Amino acid sequence: MKIGILPCQGTSNTGVMTTKAAMHFVGKDDVGMVCPLGLPLGIEGIIKQALSNDAHIALNGCPIKCASKALQSIGVTDFDEMTLTSDFNIQKNKDFSDETGLFEVIEALGKTISNIQANQH
Numbered sequence: 001m002k003i004g005i006l007p008c009q010g011t012s013n014t015g016v017m018t019t020k021a022a023m024h025f026v027g028k029d030d031v032g033m034v035c036p037l038g039l040p041l042g043i044e045g046i047i048k049q050a051l052s053n054d055a056h057i058a059l060n061g062c063p064i065k066c067a068s069k070a071l072q073s074i075g076v077t078d079f080d081e082m083t084l085t086s087d088f089n090i091q092k093n094k095d096f097s098d099e100t101g102l103f104e105v106i107e108a109l110g111k112t113i114s115n116i117q118a119n120q121h
């Protein structure tokens with residue numbers, strides 16, 4: 001079961017934290033990361049890599065949900081998603097070093113990965 005995480009990688013504390021949270025899991029247990037921007041831009045190799053995953057998790061820094069929209073832009077509609085502002089009550093700001101709430105995001109992401117892997121069997 002290959003899982004692709006899409007961090008929105010936005011220019012805010014919450015956007016940056018999507019990447020920080022993903023980094024805790026990529027490279028282990030068939031969990032990888034997808035460049036979300038490559039999908040709506042139509043970058044063939046990135047789309048191919050994304051579609052090679054069996055499941056996806058979109059990590060959005062805010063309700064604009066760029067990571068989820070990137071997946072939808074290539075026709076992927078069945079995926080898990082998290083939004084750091086609304087799901088974890090984290091205030092979005094421009095302090096890129098602000099990691100308030102990051103632990104909770106990592107914990108929830110780990111549970112989502114485990115659930116996906118458990119449902120596979």
Ligand code: SF4
Pocket residue numbers: 008009010011012014015060061062063064065066067
């Ligand atoms: S979801 Fe929000 S934080 Fe992330 S890239 Fe989009 S606008 Fe920026």
